[in-house]
Amino acid sequence: MPSSTRRVVVTQRFFDAATVSYLEQNGCQVVIADLPPGKGDGDLSQAELEALLDGAVGWIVGHARVTRALLTALPGLRVISRRGVGYERIDTDAVRDLGRVACIAAGGNDASVADHVIGMMLALGRRFRESQDRMLSGDWSILMGSDLYRKTVGIVGMGRIGRSVAQRLRGFEAELLVHSPRSDVEDLGDGMTFVSLDELLTRSDYVTLHAPLTPQTRFMIDGPALARMKPTAFLINAARGGLVDDEALLHALQAGRLAGAGLDTFVSESDPAYRSISDALLALPNVGATPHAAASSREGLDRTNRVAAQCVVDVLDDRTPPLACVVADGRAFVSA
The missing domain is CATH 3.40.50.720 (NAD(P)-binding Rossmann-like Domain)
Structure with missing residues (x-):
């Protein structure tokens, strides 16, 4: 030794x-x-x-x-x-x-991040944050939420974490749409449909991002991409700040064009000029956020x-x- x-x-x-x-x-x-x-x-x-x-x-x-x-x-x-x-x-x-x-x-950290993503999906769909905030203010009335069971989930990026998320979603009998540049996606088995990013955004009830941040993927979810999503859909980003144009996301949420977002990563992590955008996102009741902690x-x-x-x-x-x-x-x- x-x-x-x-x-x-x-x-x-x-x-x-x-x-x-x-x-x-x-x-x-x-x-x-x-x-x-x-x-x-x-x-x-x-x-x-x-x-x-x-x-x-x-x-x-x-x-x-x-x-x-x-x-x-x-x-x-x-x-x-x-x-x-x-x-x-x-x-x-x-x-x-x-x-x-x-x-x-x-x-x-594949399993930890995948668990975190599923937790965000459940918390957003069942409106955990909104319900607790109301209860703290004395309002115990019930907010109607939505299931993850048998929903359509779009997974962008099929590396190790994307695969782990897909494995967990099978237990919810979700319909899985996948968009990935990887060439080895065919070995993932049945139950997935490989589609264009546009089709994935249009059809999905939940969209979860698991792509690397590159010049090609920066702001891949921008204003036009968000406009293609259902107004009842949720966006999850536990991958990299910069995959989503956070300012466009803020406008979409404020305008009611998206049901909610689960965010573990923010553009402001690498660009302090976006800090006010991050703060505004955190203040929204239909945003569930963690400080880049999905793997922790x-x-x-x-x-x-x-x-x-x-x-x-x-x-x-x-x-x-x-x-x-x-x-x-x-x-x-x-x-x-």
């Missing part, structure tokens, strides 16, 4: 003791960053990140931007492992060019912690992490 000289910095909260022990048993010195109250690693400047990561060979990261400038300033950093599955904040070209490895915790169950975080840590150990031991976890590997490029 290597001696404990391999400094691994964790810039995430809720990093469990069992995963720390795993890293230590594999020769790593674990440093968990003391983040300012109310801030995540995505709020830290490059100078602050450089100071935290000085001497580190491994970094378990949350939402910080992994830029070429940062990597250049940290020549000893060999592996960047995200406790999560999105990697749009990682400059993968720079990772390859500089001979580093970037990984995600593939498979660690105890069990889900433990799983993603462990996957992220295993990727770090694999790279430091000169092994290749599971292929589903690797988003950029520049070792062969640099050695060649």
Whole structure:
């Protein structure tokens, strides 16, 4: 076993003791960053990140931007492992060019996010927030809700989380419409209909987004897309802020052109200019919101912690992490 000289910095909260022990048993010195109250690693400047990561060979990261400038300033950093599955904040070209490895915790949070999405669908349909708000004001009259049972649900994106959502919806006997650019959707079995995005939006009672954020998918749900949805439909975004034009969504909800929305991600997470839009959405009674917390169950975080840590150990031991976890590997490029 290597001696404990391999400094691994964790810039995430809720990093469990069992995963720390795993890293230590594999020769790593674990440093968990003391983040300012109310801030995540995505709020830290490059100078602050450089100071935290000085001497580190491994970094378990949350939402910080992994830029070429940062990597250049940290020549000893060999592996960047995200406790999560999105990697749009990682400059993968720079990772390859500089001979580093970037990984995600593939498979660690699928179940947690899928459960969260189903919870949002149920809460919106049965009007949990509106009912409790009325009860707190003294009004115990019953609001009429709607079932998820046998509804038409549109799933946009059929990666691991989209598949997990589909699996759960089968228990509700839902009709599943799928729109996905993936080429392997045919292996998902019966009970799904693959349609265009326009048809999915037009027919669905619930639309749930599970696509990555790319230049092609940014604001894929904009004003015209929202106008195609039923006024009785609900939109769920537990994927990435930026898939939905939040300002257009706010106008649609205010105008009664949509029944409600479940939001775990917001444009304002990456663009502070949208913060007033986020605040206005949160104030609406037919919006159920969480602060990018869909993956943050105890069990889900433990799983993603462990996957992220295993990727770090694999790279430091000169092994290749599971292929589903690797988003950029520049070792062969640099050695060649």
